[in-house]
Ligand SMILES: [Fe+2]
């Protein structure tokens with residue numbers, strides 16, 4: 001007779017999936033709840049910086065694209081909340097933990113979108129970094145999380161391509177438009193690198209997460225992959241990535257690059273980024289303003305059910 | 311008064327004609343009609359389906375708390391249920 005722990009270990013060792021009704025160690029469940037919730041919150045809060053440009057998109061075509069993209073991000077949040085709820089937390093608890101600051105979201109969404117070019121840069125770099133993070137998560141050991149990631153990854157490629165196409169269009173425009181793109185890339189490059197989390201040496205949970213098959217790659221691995229992918233894309237676009245240390249290293253077969261400002265990263269994570277307060281206040285307002293709708297719909301459903309019984 | 315959540319629904323989508331409905335995830339809705347509408351927006355924004363079923367999560371009866379329990383073990387030793395159990399000479403066609 002094998003113990004529950006042994007069964008769990010064997011499943012993970014075979015790269016099989018753990019499903020909601022399986023026994024799992026408490027630490028595994030907690031880590032998953034934290035990671036999936038943080039991921040879901042990021043998708044939901046992530047609608048705000050881009051939503052900022054919805055009413056000011058320069059054409060109907062661009063507006064339709066941006067609307068579809070932002071709606072996708074809402075969908076991503078919902079897939080992930082659904083996966084998280086299979087671990088025994090409720091949606092309301094998750095929302096309340098976000099609003100109370102007890103659970104985090106990606107620090108990238110605490111930066112403002114100051115120009116319309118930011119819509120393109122976010123699609124290219126921010127969704128690009130998200131893709132790097134998310135593709136390996138399709139093989140994560142927790143079934144519902146992996147399946148949500150598969151759905152999300154199918155949609156992300158549209159996000160990145162529309163952003164890159166937007167930037168190429170601006171780069172074919174006027175000098176001012178090209179300067180706008182460069183200025184936007186200058187602001188987003190380093191925060192995009194920070195999306196992969198702190199360096200491996202300062203990421204104590206990574207080892208355990210990899211043993212459990214939750215994470216498949218370390219933060220530094222994924223960051224390197226992202227830099228290597230972005231350099232030729234930047235060249236094709238005709239922008240300069242704002243890192244004087246960035247150069248190809250023949251020996252390593254990778255690009256060397258500079259160190260992100262980890263003090264800034266920690267400050268933003270702790271709540272002191274340019275938009276932290278604004279993002280949460282907006283989310284809280286949306287939640288509070290929607291309360292009467294949720295109540296009314298529930299009351300209507302109850303009355304309809306009673307009437308059909310009568 | 312503490313807020314009551316809308317109930318949870320499991321969503322099943324038929325990808326195209328000729329396929330079964332497959333479980334795709336869950337969502338919250340006040341009633342069944344709203345659950346179908348939400349499922350349409352959340353799970354089929356790109357022609358992922360031609361038909362949607364929703365069922366209240368509390369109405370799902372599962373085989374057991376553990377997905378890999380002995381309920382499925384007996385089929386393991388009934389190998390004669392599989393076509394590969396039977397040796398047929400190579401020169402017999404269409405089998
Ligand atoms: Fe997303």
Ligand SMILES: [Fe+2]
Nearest residue numbers: 073127156159
């Ligand atoms: Fe995206």
